Amino acid sequence: MTASEGNPGQDGWTEPRATALLVLADGTVLEGFGLGAIAEAPGEVCFNTAMTGYQEILTDPSYAGQIITFTFPHIGNVGVNDEDTETVNAASSSGVRGVVLHADITEPSNWRASRHLDTWLKARNIVGICGVDTRALTALIRDKGMPNAILAHNPDGVFDVPRLKQQAAALPDMAGLDLVPLVTAAQRYEWSETPWQWPAGYGQRESVAHKVVAIDYGMKRNILRLLAKAGCEITVVPSTTSADDILALKPDGVFLSNGPGDPAATGEYAVPVIKQLLDRRIPTFGICLGHQMLALAIGGQTMKMKQGHHGANHPVQDKTTGKVEIVSMNHGFAVDPATLPANATETHVSLFDGSNCGIALNDRPAFSVQHHPEASPGPQDSHYLFTRFIDMMDAEKAKTAA
Ligand SMILES: NC(=O)CC[C@H](N)C(=O)O
Numbered sequence: 003m004t005a006s007e008g009n010p011g012q013d014g015w016t017e018p019r020a021t022a023l024l025v026l027a028d029g030t031v032l033e034g035f036g037l038g039a040i041a042e043a044p045g046e047v048c049f050n051t052a053m054t055g056y057q058e059i060l061t062d063p064s065y066a067g068q069i070i071t072f073t074f075p076h077i078g079n080v081g082v083n084d085e086d087t088e089t090v091n092a093a094s095s096s097g098v099r100g101v102v103l104h105a106d107i108t109e110p111s112n113w114r115a116s117r118h119l120d121t122w123l124k125a126r127n128i129v130g131i132c133g134v135d136t137r138a139l140t141a142l143i144r145d146k147g148m149p150n151a152i153l154a155h156n157p158d159g160v161f162d163v164p165r166l167k168q169q170a171a172a173l174p175d176m177a178g179l180d181l182v183p184l185v186t187a188a189q190r191y192e193w194s195e196t197p198w199q200w201p202a203g204y205g206q207r208e209s210v211a212h213k214v215v216a217i218d219y220g221m222k223r224n225i226l227r228l229l230a231k232a233g234c235e236i237t238v239v240p241s242t243t244s245a246d247d248i249l250a251l252k253p254d255g256v257f258l259s260n261g262p263g264d265p266a267a268t269g270e271y272a273v274p275v276i277k278q279l280l281d282r283r284i285p286t287f288g289i290c291l292g293h294q295m296l297a298l299a300i301g302g303q304t305m306k307m308k309q310g311h312h313g314a315n316h317p318v319q320d321k322t323t324g325k326v327e328i329v330s331m332n333h334g335f336a337v338d339p340a341t342l343p344a345n346a347t348e349t350h351v352s353l354f355d356g357s358n359c360g361i362a363l364n365d366r367p368a369f370s371v372q373h374h375p376e377a378s379p380g381p382q383d384s385h386y387l388f389t390r391f392i393d394m395m396d397a398e399k400a401k402t403a404a
Contacts, residue, residue: 019159022131024069024102024139025166027150027173032139036155037107037130038123043099043153044169045069046176048334049140051313055330056119058377060098060128061088063185063220064290064332066262067176069100069153070312071139077103078119081110085198088222089185090238096184097262100153102139103132129153147308148176148334176334177306181263182272182291185220186241193226193236210235212395215253217241219272219291220261224376229257232388242271245278255285255395258292258370265294265304265335273299280366285398287391288370294337296370297361303341307357310334317353318373320360326353329373336372337361367394 022036026047049071050059056077059070089097107119123130131153143149150173152166193216196205204227211233216226219241229236237251241261248256256279268291276299279286288296294304311331318329339348339358350360350371362369375385 021157021159022129022153022155023161023163023166024131024134025152025154025163025170027170029167029171030142031163031167032131032134034131034133035106036157037103037120037132038101038155039127039129040155040157041127041129042155042166043069043129044173045099045151045153046148046334047071047102047139047143047151048148048310048312049073049136049143050332051315052330053314055314055377057082057086058088058224059332060101062222062260062332063089063097064260064262065098066096066181066184066220067179068098068262069102069151070098071102071134071136071143072104073136073140075104075136076108077101077105078107079110080112081115082117082119082122083112083114084116085114085203088224090187090218090221090223090226098128101128101130102134102136102153103130104134104136106132129155131155144309148310150175177264178267179263180267182219182241182261182268185262187218187221187238188240190237190239190243193238194230195223195227196231197224197227207231207233207235209233212254212392213237213252214255214257215239215248215251216257216259217243217248217272217275217292219259219268219295221259222374222376225257225259225289228376228385228388232392241268243275245275245282248275248279249282249284253284254399255287255391257391258286258288258295260290260292260332260374262291264306265291265298268295269298280363280368283366283398285391285394286368286370287387287394289374289376290333290372293360293370293372294335296368297337297342297346300346300363301341301343302346302361303338304335305338307334307336311352311354314377314379316373318350318359319353320350322349328379329375330377331373333372367398369394
């Protein structure tokens, strides 16, 4: 059912009846028209300000347990294709649970499109709603923080609102939730694909200079492609892989991936492993959840943000160079810079709200950033942060050789 088709009201065809409801934990009910899967999806509602890249956003495993409200009103115009999916397991539907749109989805208009977004949402079991005043919902999130909610879609327009309200109010807080097990790889695998280039599409790594183990907390393909392009032979390992098993692969460096949920809730398996790798002076690079867990591993703390950062136009300053970058962001937790130990330096900061966006260790070869360089505007196949990681591995190799 789409908004343009509508549904008859109880007294005839005068009023289109709501076929989807977004029921917030505080009892607020937003009505609209259902899209995607016919189901009920619980999640934390965030807003994303990106004007493009919805397929990559909707397939970012970091969004597990969340419902995304797009502030850009027209989503779906270019359809979806078979190439821009970020989840490594293309069939995986364990990421985002729901999507809130202002306008109904139009017919796809793009030469790369292979499907309508609505059909694709159904196939991935993602519930959607359109016809929502997304500006008002965004304002609500900015005022009150990201609420829990249930997004319900029923083409018949019949909803048990009191039950939905009760269930929404009873949902657990995102703080304290470890969602990595939902999205991490079941088995280790090798990666050699490089970024997309006109006209050939995705390529294959040509030469190998470094061996990297990437720990999968919710890995995205384009990060792996940039590592491959930089000359890394990559083995991706599940999130619970021990430090001994990682060291047995003799890595020149370790990459800590992005991922969903509360970084502090991954304590038992992730942080102790990262600590051991740091003690062995393995060069380490972390992005987003990986950044937050590197901070935890050195004794820092993370905290829940009120509205989080989700979008493609966030200004971040690299304090080591003074340069300001416009970056992609997707996080609801942040490292508290006041808790960083003396052997760590804050390297990046958000110019939007001053929150921490990067750290480097002074006594060991390790650094990490909160934002997503592989998804940020600019020359993505040669991003300087990936070069920094390569340089770090080179420097450490030179040191051990000397
Ligand atoms: N993209 C990510 O890796 C997100 C990290 C973490 N789940 C957060 O929300 O802050």
